[in-house]
Amino acid sequence: GQNIDQPTEMTATEGAIVQINCTYQTSGFNGLFWYQQHAGEAPTFLSYNVLDGLEEKGRFSSFLSRSKGYSYLLLKELQMKDSASYLCAVPSTSGTYKYIFGTGTRLKVLA
């Protein structure tokens, strides 16, 4: 089967750096997505990793280790607007174009 684990909630201070972890179990791997979801809004795409290593996009970076079934999202220079839930997702092994989402990590940025 497939499973995704993320911490439920994290708190950090404005200007700081925070790392949000995601571990997954899957029999086949075909990439991992990160989405950001502000309260009451739809998720929006942040990043995609299919190879090991770090992908940097401005203040946000995403890391993948396929051998460890592990990814993290790194947010630098935190801003209040970064308060949101962060969801990781992997393609399902039970059907093409299906995706399994984690329950998300709710990040609170404090002033």
Added chain:
Amino acid sequence: SQTIHQWPATLVQPVGSPLSLECTVEGTSNPNLYWYRQAAGRGLQLLFYSVGIGQISSEVPQNLSASRPQDRQFILSSKKLLLSDSGFYLCAWSVGIGGSPDTQYFGPGTRLTVL
């Protein structure tokens, strides 16, 4: 550019009443289309997805159904709503074949409350 629309934005319905939520996508052809439900404080639960007109894959047995009458239109329906149908319903699209990565783009969502 592509845009995705969902309506209505909010809906309050009594138990046992019917439901129809609509989703349309503009600016792309033959997209994959998805319906998700997100209960309060929970993750995204895939309900249905479609890779073409008239083709629907159902993920969770329940009193909901989906239809895709046109290439860029996806409809979620129910004949009789249950209290447990309350939640945030999200429609999404992706490129599907040829999309790498196959990123999903979500509509604004419909918040459904069943009383």
